[in-house]
Amino acid sequence: xxxxRPEQVxxxxxxxxxxxxxxxxxMIGRTDGAPTFAMRLFEVAVNGHTPLHQHNYxxxxxxxxGEGLVTGGxxxxxxxxxxPGDVVYMPANEIHQFxxxxxxxxxxxxxxxxxxxxxxxxxxxxxx
Amino acid sequence: xxxxRPEQVxxxxxxxxxxxxxxxxxMIGRTDGAPTFAMRLFEVAVNGHTPLHQHNYxxxxxxxxGEGLVTGGxxxxxxxxxxPGDVVYMPANEIHQFxxxxxxxxxxxxxxxxxxxxxxxxxxxxxx
Numbered sequence: 204x205x206x207x208r209p210e211q212v213x214x215x216x217x218x219x220x221x222x223x224x225x226x227x228x229x230m231i232g233r234t235d236g237a238p239t240f241a242m243r244l245f246e247v248a249v250n251g252h253t254p255l256h257q258h259n260y261x262x263x264x265x266x267x268x269g270e271g272l273v274t275g276g277x278x279x280x281x282x283x284x285x286x287p288g289d290v291v292y293m294p295a296n297e298i299h300q301f302x303x304x305x306x307x308x309x310x311x312x313x314x315x316x317x318x319x320x321x322x323x324x325x326x327x328x329x330x331x
Numbered sequence: 332x333x334x335x336r337p338e339q340v341x342x343x344x345x346x347x348x349x350x351x352x353x354x355x356x357x358m359i360g361r362t363d364g365a366p367t368f369a370m371r372l373f374e375v376a377v378n379g380h381t382p383l384h385q386h387n388y389x390x391x392x393x394x395x396x397g398e399g400l401v402t403g404g405x406x407x408x409x410x411x412x413x414x415p416g417d418v419v420y421m422p423a424n425e426i427h428q429f430x431x432x433x434x435x436x437x438x439x440x441x442x443x444x445x446x447x448x449x450x451x452x453x454x455x456x457x458x459x
Contacts, residue, residue: 206413207418230418238423283332285334289335290336292335292359297332312393314368
């Protein structure tokens with residue numbers, strides 16, 4: 204088994220177009236041997252946001268700290284507040300975005316199928 | 332999208348042999364349409380524990396509250412403390428157990444491949 208803490212993982216700035224003030228820590232992923240899904244910890248700075256985008260895989264999110272708005276829905280027309288303790292299921296193909304509207308960093312775990320933990324569709328790991 | 336809070340989900344006692352004082356909330360699962368992995372929130376009472384067992388799929392865990400010991404390893408011989416903020420990757424086939432050794436409930440998220448979110452190998456959802 205592997206036990207890891209966020210402070211042991213270097214945050215990577217999210218460079219995807221449309222992202223602002225977002226850093227990601229890959230807590231569990233393909234390089235750890237995880238075969239099915241990957242766990243990433245996001246921190247969105249005050250006034251920051253993830254890109255407004257869509258893709259053909261789902262997100263499962265756990266909000267830890269801060270407050271914000273999440274956009275979702277097939278057309279991206281649904282906007283709802285999020286706060287610590289909330290869990291968000293974002294199905295594949297919904298247009299979505301996470302925005303920090305509070306006065307402190309917005310921190311949340313976001314899990315995705317392992318195939319996509321490099322930020323795009325990756326080639327399967329040999330043997331997986 | 333779906334936004335849900337733990338208090339909106341009825342906890343289910345874990346009745347698996349070897350479990351003591353464990354309740355589970357299925358936060359996101361097959362019935363929500365999640366195709367790949369399921370999110371469960373566990374609460375282990377003081378002196379309680381999950382079963383010492385093994386299976387052919389992995390766990391990814393986020394510790395929220397409390398303190399405890401986690402057993403892992405191929406032979407189940409590795410025992411390490413866990414505390415809030417820790418992330419645990421338990422590969423398939425390791426003998427594992429989570430024990431509450433603190434003075435308050437031990438709460439953690441545990442995610443698994445969706446196929447197993449009913450507590451055993453389920454039949455695939457039609458269309459998934």
